[in-house]
Amino acid sequence: ETGVTQSPTHLIKTRGQQVTLRCSSQSGHNTVSWYQQALGQGPQFIFQYYREEENGRGNFPPRFSGLQFPNYSSELNVNALELDDSALYLCASRAKDRTNTEAFFGQGTRLTVV
Amino acid sequence: GENVEQHPSTLSVQEGDSAVIKCTYSDSASNYFPWYKQELGKRPQLIIDIRSNVGEKKDQRIAVTLNKTAKHFSLHITETQPEDSAVYFCAASIGNTDKLIFGTGTRLQVFP
Numbered sequence: 001e002t003g004v005t006q007s008p009t010h011l012i013k014t015r016g017q018q019v020t021l022r023c024s025s026q027s028g029h030n031t032v033s034w035y036q037q038a039l040g041q042g043p044q045f046i047f048q049y050y051r052e053e054e055n056g057r058g059n060f061p062p063r064f065s066g067l068q069f070p071n072y073s074s075e076l077n078v079n080a081l082e083l084d085d086s087a088l089y090l091c092a093s094r095a096k097d098r099t100n101t102e103a104f105f106g107q108g109t110r111l112t113v114v
Numbered sequence: 115g116e117n118v119e120q121h122p123s124t125l126s127v128q129e130g131d132s133a134v135i136k137c138t139y140s141d142s143a144s145n146y147f148p149w150y151k152q153e154l155g156k157r158p159q160l161i162i163d164i165r166s167n168v169g170e171k172k173d174q175r176i177a178v179t180l181n182k183t184a185k186h187f188s189l190h191i192t193e194t195q196p197e198d199s200a201v202y203f204c205a206a207s208i209g210n211t212d213k214l215i216f217g218t219g220t221r222l223q224v225f226p
Contacts, residue, residue: 033213042120042203042216043158056213059115090157094212102148103212105157 003027004093006106013081013113021076021109025093031055032074033103034066037088049074078111086113116141118206120217127194128225135220137204138186146207147180147187148214153200161202162189194224 003026013019025032031050035043045058049068063079072093078085088110092103117140127133139147145166150158164171164178164187171178175194180187187206191198201221205214 031212035216040219042118042205042218043214045208045213045215048213056208056211058213102160102163103214105150105159107157 004029004091004104004106006089006091006109008109009107010110011112013111015081015083015113017081018077018079019081019111021078021089021091021111023074023076023091023093023106025072025074025091026104029093029095029104030072031094032068032072033092033094034074034076035090035092036060036085037090037108039087043090046076081113083113086111116144116206116208116215118204118215118217120204120220122220123218124221124223126223126225129194129196131194133189133191133194133198133222133224135189135202135204135222136186137188137206137217138184139206139215140185141206141209141215142185143209144206145210146212146214147178148205149176149178149189150203150205150216151200152203152219158203191222194222196224196226198222199224 005024033048034046037043047057052068068074088108090108092105094103148163152158177190201219204217
């Protein structure tokens with residue numbers, strides 16, 4: 001098992017609500033990337049945080065936002081939830097300053113929007 | 115934009131046979147190509163990766179080949195076992211960054 005933990009594991013929200021998902025990165029890792037995995041699809045890159053700053057963003061609207069804290073844990077916030085936001089949200093952490101290190105995924109948060 | 119295509123979407127093999135999954139990518143600047151195994155309800159786990167300065171890499175029953183000119187890479191699993199059954203994803207880096215674009219996945223079933 002990796003040292004990357006996500007909370008909560010499951011969540012049900014109503015369309016229009018806001019949600020915050022959390023990711024605790026593995027010890028020694030300073031980079032967190034967030035991915036959205038719709039059912040039957042591969043993960044899609046949302047954004048990455050490195051040393052508390054956004055460091056790259058995929059094709060997601062501004063209502064997807066994030067934070068990284070001094071301990072390198074991270075949050076993903078989604079405003080104005082839509083039905084299509086229902087997916088497994090994965091975070092992955094790695095040590096960016098070291099070459100050739102793999103990213104370790106958390107177990108994910110399954111979000112259902114009704 | 116950048117894209118990764120993966121084939122086949124499903125693959126059924128008999129235990130002991132080989133399995134091959136193929137991916138193509140569009141970004142000629144991609145330089146890192148990992149493969150992940152995802153079992154039902156679990157996190158993706160890295161099984162093997164390759165960088166653009168290498169053409170082939172092997173780890174026991176798993177191998178990956180990369181053809182930079184053609185922009186495609188493949189996963190080879192030999193002597194398959196029932197516990198190899200899972201969804202496999204290929205991915206390519208966005209340029210020379212550590213951000214990844216994933217393929218759509220291949221559901222591998224190994225029958226005893």
